[in-house]
Amino acid sequence: MAAEIRLSELAAGKAAVIRSFPKSGSGFLRLREMGLLPGTTVTLVRVAPLGDPIEIKLRGYLLTLRKSEAEHIGVEPAP
Amino acid sequence: MKSESTAPVFAIVGNPNCGKSTLFNALTGLKQKVGNYPGVTVEKKQGTAYSQHGLPLTVIDLPGAYSLAARSPDEAVTRDVLLGRRADTPTPDRIICLVDATNLERNLYLVHQVMDLGRPVILALNMMDLVEASGMTIRIGRLQTALGIPVIPCEAVNGKGLIELKLAMSRTDLPLPRHAWDVPGAIAAAVAELQASLALNDGKSPLSARAEALLLLTDQDSIRVAGSTPLSARTAEILATWKKRWEAEGMDWAGTLVNSRYEAIGRLAAEVVQPGAASGPTVSDRIDSVVTHPLWGWLVLGVVMTLIFVSIFTLAEYPMDWIGNGVSALAGWVKGALAPGDLRDLLTDGAIQGVGTIVTFLPQILILFFFIGLLENTGYMARAAFIMDRMMSRVGLNGRSFIPLLSSYACAIPGIMATRTIEDPKDRLTTILVAPLMSCSARLPVYLLMIAAMMPGNLVPLATKVGLMLFMYAIGTFGAFGFAWLFKRTLLKGAPPLMIMELPPYRLPGLKDVAMHMVQRAGLFLKRAGTVILGISIILWFLSTYPKSPATATQTQQVEHSFAGRAGHAIEPLIKPIGFDWRIGIGLISSFAAREVFVSSTAVVFSVENFDATNDHADIAPLRVALRHARWPDGRALFTPLVCLTLMIYYVFAMQCMSTIAVVRRETNSWRWPIFQTLYMTGAAWIFSFIIYQVGTAIGF
Ligand SMILES: Nc1nc2c(ncn2[C@@H]2O[C@H](COP(=O)(O)OP(=O)(O)OP(=O)(O)O)[C@@H](O)[C@H]2O)c(=O)[nH]1
Ligand SMILES: [Mg+2]
Numbered sequence: 093m094a095a096e097i098r099l100s101e102l103a104a105g106k107a108a109v110i111r112s113f114p115k116s117g118s119g120f121l122r123l124r125e126m127g128l129l130p131g132t133t134v135t136l137v138r139v140a141p142l143g144d145p146i147e148i149k150l151r152g153y154l155l156t157l158r159k160s161e162a163e164h165i166g167v168e169p170a171p
Numbered sequence: 172m173k174s175e176s177t178a179p180v181f182a183i184v185g186n187p188n189c190g191k192s193t194l195f196n197a198l199t200g201l202k203q204k205v206g207n208y209p210g211v212t213v214e215k216k217q218g219t220a221y222s223q224h225g226l227p228l229t230v231i232d233l234p235g236a237y238s239l240a241a242r243s244p245d246e247a248v249t250r251d252v253l254l255g256r257r258a259d260t261p262t263p264d265r266i267i268c269l270v271d272a273t274n275l276e277r278n279l280y281l282v283h284q285v286m287d288l289g290r291p292v293i294l295a296l297n298m299m300d301l302v303e304a305s306g307m308t309i310r311i312g313r314l315q316t317a318l319g320i321p322v323i324p325c326e327a328v329n330g331k332g333l334i335e336l337k338l339a340m341s342r343t344d345l346p347l348p349r350h351a352w353d354v355p356g357a358i359a360a361a362v363a364e365l366q367a368s369l370a371l372n373d374g375k376s377p378l379s380a381r382a383e384a385l386l387l388l389t390d391q392d393s394i395r396v397a398g399s400t401p402l403s404a405r406t407a408e409i410l411a412t413w414k415k416r417w418e419a420e421g422m423d424w425a426g427t428l429v430n431s432r433y434e435a436i437g438r439l440a441a442e443v444v445q446p447g448a449a450s451g452p453t454v455s456d457r458i459d460s461v462v463t464h465p466l467w468g469w470l471v472l473g474v475v476m477t478l479i480f481v482s483i484f485t486l487a488e489y490p491m492d493w494i495g496n497g498v499s500a501l502a503g504w505v506k507g508a509l510a511p512g513d514l515r516d517l518l519t520d521g522a523i524q525g526v527g528t529i530v531t532f533l534p535q536i537l538i539l540f541f542f543i544g545l546l547e548n549t550g551y552m553a554r555a556a557f558i559m560d561r562m563m564s565r566v567g568l569n570g571r572s573f574i575p576l577l578s579s580y581a582c583a584i585p586g587i588m589a590t591r592t593i594e595d596p597k598d599r600l601t602t603i604l605v606a607p608l609m610s611c612s613a614r615l616p617v618y619l620l621m622i623a624a625m626m627p628g629n630l631v632p633l634a635t636k637v638g639l640m641l642f643m644y645a646i647g648t649f650g651a652f653g654f655a656w657l658f659k660r661t662l663l664k665g666a667p668p669l670m671i672m673e674l675p676p677y678r679l680p681g682l683k684d685v686a687m688h689m690v691q692r693a694g695l696f697l698k699r700a701g702t703v704i705l706g707i708s709i710i711l712w713f714l715s716t717y718p719k720s721p722a723t724a725t726q727t728q729q730v731e732h733s734f735a736g737r738a739g740h741a742i743e744p745l746i747k748p749i750g751f752d753w754r755i756g757i758g759l760i761s762s763f764a765a766r767e768v769f770v771s772s773t774a775v776v777f778s779v780e781n782f783d784a785t786n787d788h789a790d791i792a793p794l795r796v797a798l799r800h801a802r803w804p805d806g807r808a809l810f811t812p813l814v815c816l817t818l819m820i821y822y823v824f825a826m827q828c829m830s831t832i833a834v835v836r837r838e839t840n841s842w843r844w845p846i847f848q849t850l851y852m853t854g855a856a857w858i859f860s861f862i863i864y865q866v867g868t869a870i871g872f
Binding site for chain 2: 113115116119121122123124125126127129130137138140141142143144145147151152153154155156157158160161
């Protein structure tokens with residue numbers, strides 16, 4: 093089993109599975125409601141030109157969020 | 172009206188950008204704005220569709236929402252209409268859930284919540300063209316059996332599936348959804364208790380009580396937006412008790428609820444969706460790798476902006492001349508047809524001159540709207556927000572605020588409406604306060620007139636004019652960022668906002684949508700010219716004609732002694748330090764209600780000089796020529812390049828738009844903010860103009 097890293101540390105083009113997710117914080121609840129849950133596979137598509145935010149692909153759509161949020165989300169990179 | 176009240180009411184509900192307004196337009200024949208980014212619709216809209224039997228059906232288009240637990244004002248509109256909390260809208264008795272079928276799982280989350288409401292639901296699967304193209308298949312029949320409701324595949328843009336949808340809408344026996352989902356055990360007891368209390372103490376019907384109880388557990392603040400009645404003390408107490416208990420146990424109640432819904436959806440999706448073979452990068456991916464590239468991205472942004480302004484200068488020239496000639500011909504004809512006198516002058520110098528000068532700018536404004544329409548319909552708006560987010564975070568906002576700001580290039584009013592998609596109230600207010608600094612289409616005539624007065628004819632290369640125009644837009648934009656930074660640091664301090672936004676796939680813009688939007692905007696523009704601007708022009712003509720001076724007075728003396736002239740003189744001490752005389756003062760005063768009036772009022776004030784009293788058929792000289800001949804009493808030219816530049820700067824910053832003030836008043840629900848906004852903007856306009864003019868004069872311009 094690969095080690096858990098932060099979503100913000102994932103390399104562009106790499107896929108990973110969400111492992112840990114903060115319980116509180118209204119922004120995180122919305123991310124859950126948009127389908128970002130423990131067990132979901134996400135791919136980091138790219139980082140914005142100025143270094144933030146990041147763009148991820150999940151469940152067939154593209155979502156952007158800032159690194160400051162992605163830092164709190166733990167993922168396990170796909171082999 | 173009677174048929175209205177008995178017609179069944181359908182609400183179209185779905186995630187942002189799934190095609191609700193497209194479907195609404197197809198059903199009702201109305202023309203709601205459509206665009207390829209989340210958050211186009213921010214207010215409900217009612218229309219009437221006709222069933223296959225010709226019976227009227229009321230249909231409501233709603234803002235997109237990811238969840239009924241609203242996080243922003245636009246989502247709150249949807250939630251409140253669905254729950255019957257809006258007094259001005261009938262509670263929908265049936266619901267059309269529209270989903271983007273390429274992205275079924277996330278879209279079904281909202282559907283799952285809507286099915287709790289206990290009302291008949293029709294599920295419409297939109298974007299089936301894209302589903303097919305991706306090689307994915309959806310087993311419609313299975314979905315239908317699993318949910319127990321009609322499931323209708325459709326393509327709203329192509330009008331496919333509409334007949335089937337209307338047939339379903341005409342059914343009198345629409346079934347209730349079969350909801351094979353139990354509230355997770357850990358929170359079931361709490362939901363039951365809240366449901367009972369909501370029914371007993373808050374007067375909710377048993378079915379909606381369950382939905383509201385579930386909502387209370389994920390809604391951020393149970394007090395919520397204005398207009399909704401607060402919870403009864405008993406229900407609030409139950410909620411608080413449960414939350415305290417769960418917190419002590421370390422239980423994540425909201426997360427449990429969301430996870431449980433997604434589990435149910437996941438099982439369903441596994442059964443009905445067969446994913447297509449994974450393919451290489453799509454067209455959308457390829458476009459994105461250029462548009463959001465660290466280098467090419469900025470280049471694309473720059474090229475797009477330049478292209479817009481080059482077209483405004485070059486393409487508009489001919490139609491502008493035609494309109495201008497038409498207006499002159501009309502004025503000439505009226506002059507020939509009527510006997511000399513006040514009535515004739517009122518028509519030619521007041522009405523035709525005033526409205527005509529503004530209407531000549533219609534081609535430019537249409538070109539601007541065409542490009543903005545392209546940006547909105549291709550999917551570029553969301554990318555602009557993506558690449559600008561970092562910059563926006565420096566001023567304390569986020570990339571989502573950039574979309575309302577971009578819309579404000581067309582007009583601040585839709586821009587301010589679009590701030591409803593911003594979650595944080597302070598961020599939203601900041602964005603509202605700075606949105607009118609983005610140069611809107613009403614400033615375009617003023618800029619164009621000043622550039623024309625400043626740089627005669629073909630002597631100056633096009634690049635200089637385009638550059639100056641871009642410069643004005645840049646000043647407005649950076650001004651907006653600067654003031655946002657200031658407000659977020661002082662008046663409206665708050666936590667840094669989150670940036671959570673969906674990026675839609677690129678689409679070929681529907682030329683019909685873009686054209687429709689242009690026609691609508693042209694209609695609004697002409698309507699404004701025919702009402703507000705006509706009215707102001709006529710009033711201005713009276714004010715500049717009366718009281719009458721002795722017959723020996725020259726035209727300039729006449730204007731000078733009129734009411735308008737006196738008002739201009741009265742403010743001259745205030746504006747002389749920024750290089751303006753009393754005649755420009757008349758323009759400033761009269762454009763307080765609408766910026767473009769400046770052009771027509773200068774037409775009324777300055778062109779009088781070109782009429783030779785002895786020659787009734789004197790042509791109306793182009794306004795820019797008249798401006799170049801305007802002089803101070805001591806013979807210095809009035810519209811020097813420096814004054815033209817100062818005037819443009821003034822118009823970049825000054826708040827001169829009644830409609831914007833009215834919308835800000837409505838959206839902020841107080842007079843405080845529109846008054847503050849008017850003062851700070853106009854103050855800034857004066858200060859910046861003063862600096863430019865004084866520095867410019869000192870260094871010899
Ligand atoms: N390919 C395809 N595109 C569609 C279809 N229906 C709508 N669209 C496009 O989807 C985009 C969004 O359409 P809208 O009708 O504005 O979506 P909306 O749901 O009202 O969006 P919001 O008001 O922002 O919530 C537009 O670019 C439409 O042209 C469809 O069936 N197929
Ligand atoms: Mg819409």
